[in-house]
Amino acid sequence: MLKQRVLTAMVLAPLALWGLFGLDDNLFILFISAIVLVGSWEWAELSGAGDKGKWLYPAGMAATLLLLNSVRSATLDLFILALAAIGWGIFLLFVLQYPDKSRWTGMRRRLLMGFGVLVPCWIAFIELRTSDWLGKEALLYILLLVWCADIGAYAFGKTFGRKKLAPRVSPGKSWAGVYGGLFTTGVLAVCAASYWELGKLEMVTLVLITLLVTAVSVLGDLLESMVKRHQGLKDSSNLLPGHGGIMDRIDSLTAAAPVFVLCIKLTGLTL
Numbered sequence: 001m002l003k004q005r006v007l008t009a010m011v012l013a014p015l016a017l018w019g020l021f022g023l024d025d026n027l028f029i030l031f032i033s034a035i036v037l038v039g040s041w042e043w044a045e046l047s048g049a050g051d052k053g054k055w056l057y058p059a060g061m062a063a064t065l066l067l068l069n070s071v072r073s074a075t076l077d078l079f080i081l082a083l084a085a086i087g088w089g090i091f092l093l094f095v096l097q098y099p100d101k102s103r104w105t106g107m108r109r110r111l112l113m114g115f116g117v118l119v120p121c122w123i124a125f126i127e128l129r130t131s132d133w134l135g136k137e138a139l140l141y142i143l144l145l146v147w148c149a150d151i152g153a154y155a156f157g158k159t160f161g162r163k164k165l166a167p168r169v170s171p172g173k174s175w176a177g178v179y180g181g182l183f184t185t186g187v188l189a190v191c192a193a194s195y196w197e198l199g200k201l202e203m204v205t206l207v208l209i210t211l212l213v214t215a216v217s218v219l220g221d222l223l224e225s226m227v228k229r230h231q232g233l234k235d236s237s238n239l240l241p242g243h244g245g246i247m248d249r250i251d252s253l254t255a256a257a258p259v260f261v262l263c264i265k266l267t268g269l270t271l
Contacts, residue, residue, distance in 0.1 A: 189209075
């Protein structure tokens with residue numbers, strides 16, 4: 001298993017970095033769209049859509065992305081990101097109530113959830129990469145934020161993780177892990193603020209946004225864990241040997257990226 005994980009990472013890491021930072025804007029949109037479409041194929045499986053649904057659902061997602069790409073505007077993007085923030089508030093209730101009041105367990109509702117998870121993430125990544133006021137450094141920052149949160153959560157959870165965060169959803173996660181993730185991303189925010197030469201108010205704003213996004217990234221992980229647990233699956237797919245599927249790799253980002261971009265837009269913070 002470890003050998004598989006290492007070999008897969010050695011192939012995926014350069015490919016992901018090339019796709020995220022080495023392509024021009026149009027090819028980048030195609031790259032992100034391809035990832036979202038594979039994620040939608042996996043979400044159809046998580047939703048119990050059946051063999052036919054696993055192909056119809058990505059087709060519907062592709063049509064949605066094509067339509068949105070043709071009519072995108074700053075106002076529409078902001079509206080979708082705001083809806084996403086509301087949606088993640090609803091998803092939080094689902095996680096907190098699981099499995100006692102699982103109002104989302106019907107196949108159609110889970111398929112609808114997939115649009116709420118994947119489409120705003122697609123919008124956010126395009127904004128992060130292609131907008132004049134954000135760009136590649138902001139894209140790198142959200143990636144580092146999620147990675148640092150994972151590292152801090154693992155280190156603190158392994159050492160101090162006694163009180164479980166959501167044992168009915170993901171037994172391995174602990175409150176100590178959450179605190180560890182918040183600590184490491186807080187340090188990241190201070191370092192990034194210094195690198196960007198932000199003023200004191202801007203630094204505080206970046207730190208607060210970072211801590212909020214870190215907390216939301218945990219919710220993204222928990223939501224996918226909840227859906228997988230309901231469906232009786234360990235991974236979203238077996239596409240990535242040793243790593244599961246695409247959704248297993250981007251679950252935190254699906255929540256973190258839209259909220260991050262929305263907060264930056266609302267606060268007017270310039271990075």
